[in-house]
Amino acid sequence: MQALILAGGEGTRLRPLTSTIPKPVAPLVGKPFVCYMLEWLRGHGIDDVILACGFMADGVREILGDDTGLGLTLRYVEEPRPLGTGGALKFAEKLLDEQFFMLNGDVLTDIDLSEQLRQHQRTQARATLALIEAEDPSAYGLVRRNPDHSVAEFVEKPGPEEIETSLINAGAYILEREVLDEMEPAGTNISVERDLFPALVGRGLFGYRASGYWLDIGTPSRYLQGTFDVLEGNVQTEIGRRLGEASLVLIHAATIEGKVIAPATVGPGSLVAEQAIVGGRAVLGSGVTVAAGAHVEASVVLDGATVGARSTIIDSILGPSVEIGEDCHIGSGVVLGEGVTIGADNVLAGGARIFPGVQLPAGAISF
Helix, strand or coil, rough: CEEEEECCCCCHHHHHHCCCCCCCCCCECEEEEHHEEEEEEECCCCCCCEEEEEEHHHHHHHCCCEECCCCEEEEECCCCCCCHHHHHHCHHHHCCCCCCEEECCCECCCCCCCHHHHHHHCCCCCEEEEEECCCCHHHEEEECCCCCEECCCEECCCCCCCCCCEEEEEEEEEEHHHHHCCCCCCCCCHHHHHHHHHHCCCCCCCEECCCCCCCEEECCCHHHHHHHHHHHCCCCCCHHHHHHHHHEEEEECEEEEEEEECCEEEECEECCCCCCCCCCCCCEECCCCCCCCCCECCECCCCCCCCCCCCCEECCCEECCCCEEEEEEECCCCEEECCCCCCCCCCEECCCEEECEEEECCCEECC
């Protein structure tokens, strides 16, 4: 079985994390995010994956390569310019089988694709959308179904009086290749959600009611939530399984002189100095230094970053090679891009975002 992953977005909502790191390979608990998707797909018998790239495509290929180690074939197509979800689909058309999965590339999930495929085949659908219940469906477009599971209607930005279902589009589709014949030619900017699927209502479009974990990780807060859910085993992943076997702490060839509190992972070559505390719900990449008396909690600190003595990092994301001086306090959703330097005695909070390479002198900011 084949899958097409749409991974061409710029990740603007995740900046500055994605200012220098392509969104599909942004690290999530020690591995490129898209690798979680590949593991999930392989677990459902998918062995041929096409990655539709756009922004920073060379960076994606450089990090992933062609051999995933998962026993599946990984191929790339690169759009010359953004063409929308439907445009990306048409651009990859020549590589597609008669029946294939199509997936949004920024969703962390463990929904049952095998059951979705069984329903697709049972109903002889032309297209089957995975649908998931949302706690606040008003933030999404609703999908109404008929009793036979065929899609009856799409409702964009529903008002309170229109919410009699909580099912939303989960970004996982099974398509028969022949539906592409109804689309505009390759090179046209098209949306499958706004153009293709509404045109298929009443003409072979079905909805599969999925269950399980589902999260769009496209914002810093959701990226952190996805991190915590992997650490705590709320979503089925290989890393989560290994964490469960290791009492929720994974330390990879790191030096631990202070304390690591579960759940947490610490990458190779990292140092947690005396009286420093890492965790709970913390991820340190490779070569990270947490100096004496520092505290990192509910945060992600990526490769090569340094946290100065007595500094605290709470509920924040530190990009690669960030340097935090002594006695700093970073919290409440702060995101620091690659190579940012924060001098001693700074306080950052309130979701502040600092873009790559910026240097703040000592005592420059105090929220």
